[in-house]
Amino acid sequence: MGKQIDIGRVLANLPLFQQLREGEIANLAAGTREIGLGKGRILFQKGTLLEGFYVVVRGQIKLAFTSPQGNEKVVSLVGPGQSFGEAVMFMERPCPVMAQALEDSRLLHIAKQGIFAAIDHDSAFARRLLAGLSMRLHGLIQDVENYSLRSSTQRVIGFLLQLAGTPGSGSVIFELPASKHVIASRLNLTPETLSRILHSLIESGLITVHGRRIVVQEMARLSQFDDLPHPPCAKGG
Amino acid sequence: MGKQIDIGRVLANLPLFQQLREGEIANLAAGTREIGLGKGRILFQKGTLLEGFYVVVRGQIKLAFTSPQGNEKVVSLVGPGQSFGEAVMFMERPCPVMAQALEDSRLLHIAKQGIFAAIDHDSAFARRLLAGLSMRLHGLIQDVENYSLRSSTQRVIGFLLQLAGTPGSGSVIFELPASKHVIASRLNLTPETLSRILHSLIESGLITVHGRRIVVQEMARLSQFDDLPHPPCAKGG
């Protein structure tokens, strides 16, 4: 079923390109190529120079780095409608991470030439790009905050609450966006630790788990869950 | 000696504003105010909405977040000529970190209005902003990489090598940009651990330390230093 994609239409529906004029969409589309990527295939390795950025149309892409010892750390999971690689494109430096398809995926590659032209013609577009990069930066800061001053349990809870979305209390059901192995890496945990934490949340009656399907019994209670046996006392700054 | 600052001149010398035309510099300067901040004073708390961004003229600013338990994590140390807060300004969301002066400091606050005007008039300026944010994003990714898959010793070595600058081998001398307490937090370590690591580097003859003054005896040897008693074996992905 190699359904042909209407590149212009897909581009026009991306939040980033919303208010762009037709001529500019066409211009972008001219520099855009479609990429199919089978599950497990690597799109680019760490160190690559990017001549544009990518939009996920279908499937899921994992961004990760690998340590000299061969361990792997997932930085980001990118799903349909989301994009990646903009920052690397603007920096004109080797990409700090690798990109790999977690499922059979379909991507668009948008050449930087068209993006720069759109920036020149439409300063509102430039602002949207700036806002987009800023949001991404904000997400990374949150990651740093999570890694450096939250416990593993708190990180898992935060992740679940984020997936659950609606901050209103009550019970919510949803699916993990990837295998537990990948989720664990994203949260800077080993699969074993993630398994144990989920187990303890289940035992506390806060959630139930069937495969990737999670039911949060009550958001409010989950967000207040505190694990620490010896709460360390605050120190004035 | 409250020497008055020529705001226009300072702005024109910032890398970010290099090729801006005089009229635009004047426009920016009109929306810019000067801020003096005594050592230890807090510029803004986490959660503040920023109506512009800041440039450090003199002194040093620490960006950090605090955990509910009162612990503090330094995200960034900002020195003369560097700026911060752009991303928060573009996002129009509460700032995720707090900002505090580590020394008596002098800052400029540049209103977003002027920045947006400059973006509208000069797409090259927009591109420079995009590149700047991209670089910052890159720095954060490096931080995440360091925190999540480097040991504490490797983080310290990486930090020292970065301060030492010139990748050419040989001996280099420099000063730590802040107290060891602050450096430790920036590297996600306790002061005790940093002290022990520096001690072990000294014992290995790789560096010498007198207060904040560091001498790296030989860059090459320091960068190769490996501490791990049981190097874990690689696992294929």
Next chain:
DNA sequence: TCGGGAACTTGATGTAAATCAAGGCACGAT
């Protein structure tokens, strides 16, 4: 229906770094 393997769980053990607890040491005020 069966078999094989990936994904996940569970338990025992190990360890890097944090925490707790005293000291040294410099430097400025009295």
Next chain:
DNA sequence: ATCGTGCCTTGATTTACATCAAGTTCCCGA
């Protein structure tokens, strides 16, 4: 001199999480 008061170091102990090592369960293909 002397007394403090931060800043840093050093040592003993604890701990959260990783690692190692078996099991389960589930799923998919033959």
